[in-house]
Amino acid sequence: MTQKNSNQLNSHEAVLKAIVEAIDIPKSLDQIARDRYASIGRWLDRDNSGIRQFDPEIYPQGSFLLGTVIRPVGDADEFDIDLVCTLKGTKNDFTMSSLKVSVGEEIKSYAKKNGFIKEPEDGRRCWTLEYSDKANFHMDILPALPNAEQYRLMLEESGHTILATDEKISEKAIAITDKTLDNFDIYSDDWPVSNPKGFAIWFKSCQANVLNERKQLLMESDVMYASVDQVPDHKVKTPLQQAIQLLKRHRDSMFDGKENKPISVIITTLAGHSYNNETTITETLRSLLKNMGGFIINPEGESWIPNPVNPIENFADKWKETPEKKQNFLKWLEKAQRDFGLYLVSNNYRDIPEELKESITQETMSNVLPLIVASVSTPAIISFGEAEAATIISKGGATKPWRK
Amino acid sequence: MAQVREKQLQQLLSTVKSVIAFDQPKLSAVIKNNHVIVEGCFSIVSTNDSHKKHGVIAEFLVKIIFSPLYPTDEPRVLETGNCIKHTLDNHINTDGSCCIVVWEEWITTNSDNSVQAYFDGPLKNFFLSQHIKKTTGEWPFGEYPHGKEGLLDAFTNVLECSKNETKVLYLLRILSKDRLRGHWNCPCKSGKTIRKCCLDDLVRLRTKVPSKMAQIMSNRLQSYDRKKGNISSHDKITAKQGQF
Structure with missing residues (x-):
């Protein structure tokens, strides 16, 4: 104050x-969070990264993107930061499972290289990286593929034609993974959609x-x-x-x-x-x-x-x-x-x-x-x-x- | 029929709740005996931003009873905190019921008769007046005389005519008809028929005072001359609401 x-x-x-x-998240911690996910982004895009050919992009989603992050009750500096990691591939290149694993391997190697105490956790949709220094962030990283076409089609079929033709919004749509789904391990067009x-x-x-x-x-x-x-x-x-x-x-x-x-x-x-x-x-x-x-x-x-x-x-x-x-x-x-x-x-x-x-x-x-x-x-x-x-x-x- | 009434009540409750949400945090609303009952502390808040930071101007404990026929029926308001003496001069009956406004005047002279407008208008004005009267001895918006005289004053104001009971009743009779009778004598006493005299003014007045409202106003004014016990339908409603 x-x-x-x-x-x-x-x-x-x-x-x-x-x-x-x-x-609110203090400005200094906000900057640390931005630096940290930029650092993950650079790791995923490094020369010998297993997913480099898919031009990985990492960006925030949820409250961190909207500017509505708050401290948890108790006022500890433990912030949850939700990130998306999009690979410019298609559903022919990946199953949900293989996308999750491909991104996960790189996140694991990032954690190892940077001396994380806990190994990244394999969640239903995300990988969770837990920082345990003075800035205790939990970073949930959501592996995803671009999904503009299917998103537009889905909106058109349900009669939301104006929204479907709003390219600014539809081109940002992504397909995400969910390990509870039956088609998690098989090649399929039917992935959960998010935007x-x-x-x-x-x-x-x-x-x-x-x-x-x-x-x-x-x-x-x-x-x-x-x-x-x-x-x-x-x-x-x-x-x-x-x-x-x-x-x-x-x-x-x-x-x-x-x-x-x-x-x-x-x-x-x-x-x-x-x-x-x-x-x-x-x-x-x-x-x-x-x-x-x-x-x-x-x-x-x-x-x-x-x-x-x-x-x-x-x-x-x-x-x-x-x-x-x-x-x-x-x-x-x-x-x-x-x-x-x-x-x-x-x-x-x-x-x-x-x-x-x-x-x-x-x-x-x-x-x-x-x-x-x-x-x-x-x-x-x-x-x-x-x-x-x-x-x-x-x-x-x-x-x-x-x-x- | 019962379902329709239940739906009306639920809609009214939802309207009242949305009006008091945030703006009247010390009031709550429920449905009881086929009416929406609002109870708690009514806050009078300044509309001036620099005054708002000092909190409310005044608060009064109240009970407000809305009939599902609002705004046809006037809400009954009781001052329950005994902060104001329940006397004729304070426009509060001995049972705590408040004489907020001449209902027909408010209905006909305001295009917005929503619950929100009622809270922001007559209800706020009444208790703000009480607050100022208590400290300065003056009614900031004035007051109507009691009984028939006050009613006549208010109706005169609505009908934009001189204060003359016969004239007011004749005007209300003209307006009570389903259509204007052009061959009737003009109420301005010119000796001409309405058609050849004040037709335009009366057409305009009719938009303000529709025939049903003119009938209610006429009945109410005449009810004072009828023998005791023969009360108007409005007063019957008010008397019925007394059970709360």
Whole structure:
């Protein structure tokens, strides 16, 4: 926490910003994570790499790509970073199994060369690399193949022709492996489909105006950048990203250690839909919390939350077989509405309700609370009432009491 | 029929819940006895950003009863915290029920009669008025006189005419008909027929006060002259809601 911030904690917005800063990945660790996956990328592409002929590309996906990473509850510096490793091959070159093994061999040799204590773990879809130095990252690396053609076809067949012809999104689609599938070991066209980069393009489009404004501001204050286009997305933070980070922390503390908590991709998707270019975290949280529920299709019955870049995929597909997942989402949303509302609507910025402190976690709040400054003078609240009445009159909204 | 009513109630509950979500964190809503009941602490919040950081302007404990026929039926509001004296002068009956607004006036003079508009308009205005009255002794938006006189004032305002009961009732009679009778005497007392006089004004007025509403307003005004016990349908609804 910087001294500069401590001087700014004199409003709800400043307090929320400080909380986000406390739960966000620190800039130094963010850079280490980027350096580390770049280093893996160089290893996979080295001269004697077994997959070099497939021009391996490694890039982040999920919250690291979207800028919504948060510290785990407990505030340890243990971040999960999700990566994709795409080989420019086809399903004729690989079975799911052989792709997983080919990428896995190189990751294992990387781990050996760099003295990792634990050998990379072979998960259902990913390889997990566990760093055990001062920056304790878990890196999940998802082997993948480009899959634009099949993705376009799939969207066209299901009637989503506009999305199918959006090349910016469809060309980013990938085919991924899953060792629980029957065709894992045989050559097949039928691979699971994913599109993390396409999702990120959609997410960016939800906040394009504010993102560009923030980039513009950074460009004006940093000589490194000659134009807005040169400013990488991850160098700026938007209120949508910050509000999602707060919501995810609220979720994590509510379901700490419990199963069936609301999943991040549902929160992010509903948040993206609900966002209306608000410029503060406070306004964004209000907009998100009031509108998120409205973007669930058929909330009373078999609910559907379509993947915005692949509407055939229902992010809420597990809600049917495990109704607790749906109940937990609705419970969480109601609690988040109340906890954030209690602070941002009912209380002054100095008094954070216990409910919200618990939801953000006491550990995090103990870093933020000492930085909240008291008002210079106690305001005459009654004048606010009269000022509000004057506003209502000026807008023509006055109504008079009467007795029957 | 019961299914339709249940669906209406569920829809109203969902609307009310979305209105109070985040903005009224100390209120909760449930369905009880075929009505949507909102209970808890109603917060009056400033719309001025620089004032918001100091928290709410005032809070009042309330119980709000919405009929599934909202907005045809006026919600019944009870002040349950006894923060305001339940007196005639405070526009609160002894049972705590609040005289928020002349319902017909609000319905006809506002294009938005949603639950959100009700919370942001009459409900907020009433309790903000109470808060200011308590500290300054003044009603910031004014007040209507009690009973029939206040009703007449409000209807005069709606009909944009002079405060004359006979005239108001005649205008409401004209508007109550399914179509304007052009051969009737013009209410402006010019001696001409409506067709040859204020037809355009009345056509405009009809969009504001449809025939059903004109009938309700007329009945309500006349109910004061009827013998005790012969209360209007609106008052019947209000009396029925008294069971909560």
